[in-house]
Structures are given as structure tokens and as C-alpha cells.
Amino acid sequence: MVEVAVEELGDVFSGALGEFERYLRVERDRAAHTVRAYVGDVRGLLEYARRAGVSDFGGLDVGVARDWLAEAHAAGQARATLARRTAAVRVFTAFAHRRGWLAKDVGLLLGTPKASRRLPAVLRQGEAAAALDALAGKRAEPEDLRDLAILELLYATGIRVSELCGLDVDDFDHDRRTVRVLGKGRKERVVPVGAPALRAVGDWCLRARPALANEHSGAALFLGSRGKRINATVVRRIVHAxxxxxxxxxxxxxxxxxxxxATHLLEGGADLRSVQELLGHASLATTQLYTHISIDRLRQSFQRAHPRA
Structure with missing residues (x-):
């Protein structure tokens, strides 16, 4: 639940922000990090409006929203951040209009800055194998087996870190070599898992998980050092380390x-629709980003290898 300071926003805006948070969380069933981001963005807009002398929805027009976004742009905010802020404002103004707070939905007049789509850094196939082989050689502590299982599973399935943290022990079907994943929007999908990842998860469950498990563990597959379900921050730290x-x-x-x-699947001949389904992408356009990575690598190989490149 987001705490809203009344003295900073005033009664009208603070109450509206609280209702907006409940709308996102309960009615829209949005993920916790999405709720935090959208509420934080809208709070920033309302704080800006208050500083500009606007104390109620009668003065909250598209000019205020555009000025707030322009200030963020001048401060050097990334286009991806500006695009998210614009999306948050649009959801909020539509919500406020339906509630009767706004006479018209002013968010419809906002343009959306296109986020730059930089090609993400990826490991080459030999690099991925080297990283996993190096970790497989370190099995002295329970954390070693856990970390190997985490990296193997992330690489084998391409699941999101939030999806990995939400896995339970019984989400795996070892006979069918699949794992049941709860993705964005609480959409469930079944993802195939390779043999090395299954072995790593099996070793973790049989040989190491009992050493960390306690009364707080429940059915969680991956545990932190205190026996509770592992969180995304810890997983990010593990991967980096x-x-x-x-x-x-x-x-x-x-x-x-x-x-x-995703890149290695496409390089290995997987079709785009299959990769989309495996990754849980709502739009094929998101998956198509990875084809650019593969084409870029193909171009580099051609330039290195072809005598008339």
C-alpha cells in the first residue's frame, strides 16, 4: 500500500492518488512494481501541479502535464522513463475522467515519446557455456548449487526474474521436462526446460535446499540465506557476481x-512465434528485437570470414 502525505498534495490530490493506487492494485491487478512506478509518476505530476498553484482537478489540464514532462526531459530523463510517465498519466487521467473528477480525459492529448530500442548485451554461446561450467565446478556450499540452478534455469528458459522468484517446487514436471510459470498479468504458461537445468534444479532441491529451508520457506523453489523465498534483488546480485x-x-x-x-534460440533455428510463446511476450514486435541481434552477429561473421566482404 502506498503512503500518501496529505500535507504535500492536499486533501483532493492525496485522496485521488490513494484511490488510483487501489484501482491499479485491486481492479487492474497490476504487478507490484508497476503499481509503485505508476503511483510514483502520478505523484510527481500532482506535486508539480501543486507547485504551479493547482489545488484541484479543475486546474489539471494538458498544459500542466506537458510542462511536467518537459521539465523531466530538460533534466535529462531517458526516453524510456518519459514514455512510462506518459503512460502512467494517461491511465490516471482516464481513471479520473471516469470518476467524474476531470471534465475530459486530458491524457488523450499527450504524445508518447518513443523509447530507444538499443540492442541488449548478450553472451555468445561459448561464453554462456563457460560461465555455467565454471559455476558447476563450485559445489562446496548450498548457495553454489542454488546459484548454478538459478543461472541454468534463466538461460535455459528465458523466464523473467520475477517469474523465477515466484516458482514453487511443484511447478516442475521432471518427466515432461517443463516448468509452469506465472507471467505478467497472471498469465500462466508452460515452458520446456533443458536437461542441464533440470539436473541443476534437482541437485539444488535434493542436496542443498534442505540446508536453507525453515518454517518460513513454504513451497518456494529458491531460498535466500534466511530460508525465505528469494527476491529479485538477490537474484540480480547473484547473476552479476x-x-x-x-x-x-x-x-x-x-x-x-x-x-x-532468446538470441540463441533464434540462432539455432527456432521460429519467432515459438520464441514469443516461450518468453511470454504479448506482442510479436517485442520478440522481433532479437532478430536484429542475430542479423547483426551474422553480418559481423560475414565481414570477418568472407574474402570479398
Whole structure:
């Protein structure tokens, strides 16, 4: 639940922000990080409006929203951030209009800055194998087996870090070599898992998880050092730390391993629709980003290898 300071926003805006948060969380069933981001963005807009002398919805027009976004742009905010802020404002103004707070939905008049789509860093196939082989050689502590299972699973399936953290022990079907994943919008999908990742997860569950498990563990597959369900921050730290132990590898996040998995699938001949389904992308356009990565690599190989390149 988001705490809203009444003295900073005034009674009208603070009450509206609280209702907006409940709308996102309960009615729209949005993910917790999305709720935090959208509420934070709208709070920034309302604080800006208050500083500009606007104390109620009668003065909240498209000019105020555009000035707020322009201030963020002048401060050097990334286009992706500006695009998210614009999306948050649009959801909020539509909500406020339906509630009767706004006479018209002023968010419809806002343009959306296109976020730059930089090609993400990925591991080459040999680099991915080197990282996993290096970690497989370190099995002295329960955390070693857990971290190997985490990296193997992220690379094998391309699942999101939030999806990995939400996995339970019984989400795996070892006979069918699949894992059941709860993705964005609480959409469930079944993802195939390769043999090395299944072995790593099996070793973790049989040989190491009991050493960390306690009364707080429940059915969680991956546990932190205190026995509770592991969180995304810890997983990001694990991935960064483990990859840094192999000389010459780029510094990747769990999302970088997701990019790597998608790229290697396409390089291996998987069709775009299958990769879209595996990754849980709502739009094929999102998956198509990875084709650019593969084409870029093909171009580099051509230039290195062809005598008339």
C-alpha cells in the first residue's frame, strides 16, 4: 500500500492518488512494481501541479502535464522513463475522467515519446557455456548449487526474474521436462526446460535446499540465506557476481540472460512465434528485437570470414 502525505498534495490530490493506487492494485491487478512506478509518476505530476498553484482537478489540464514532462526531459530523463510517465498519466487521467473528477480525459492529448530500442548485451554461446561450467565446478556450499540452478534455469528458459522468484517446487514436471510459470498479468504458461537445468534444479532441491529451508520457506523453489523465498534483488546480485568470476564476460543482469536465451534460440533455428510463446511476450514486435541481434552477429561473421566482404 502506498503512503500518501496529505500535507504535500492536499486533501483532493492525496485522496485521488490513494484511490488510483487501489484501482491499479485491486481492479487492474497490476504487478507490484508497476503499481509503485505508476503511483510514483502520478505523484510527481500532482506535486508539480501543486507547485504551479493547482489545488484541484479543475486546474489539471494538458498544459500542466506537458510542462511536467518537459521539465523531466530538460533534466535529462531517458526516453524510456518519459514514455512510462506518459503512460502512467494517461491511465490516471482516464481513471479520473471516469470518476467524474476531470471534465475530459486530458491524457488523450499527450504524445508518447518513443523509447530507444538499443540492442541488449548478450553472451555468445561459448561464453554462456563457460560461465555455467565454471559455476558447476563450485559445489562446496548450498548457495553454489542454488546459484548454478538459478543461472541454468534463466538461460535455459528465458523466464523473467520475477517469474523465477515466484516458482514453487511443484511447478516442475521432471518427466515432461517443463516448468509452469506465472507471467505478467497472471498469465500462466508452460515452458520446456533443458536437461542441464533440470539436473541443476534437482541437485539444488535434493542436496542443498534442505540446508536453507525453515518454517518460513513454504513451497518456494529458491531460498535466500534466511530460508525465505528469494527476491529479485538477490537474484540480480547473484547473476552479476557469478558472471564476474569468469574473465572476459560482459556484466549482465538476469534480463541479459533472458536476452541471451532468446538470441540463441533464434540462432539455432527456432521460429519467432515459438520464441514469443516461450518468453511470454504479448506482442510479436517485442520478440522481433532479437532478430536484429542475430542479423547483426551474422553480418559481423560475414565481414570477418568472407574474402570479398
Amino acid at each position: 557469478r558472471l564476474s568470476q569468469v574473465e572476459g564476460l560482459p556484466d549482465l543482469s538476469p534480463h541479459g540472460l533472458r536476452h541471451t536465451a
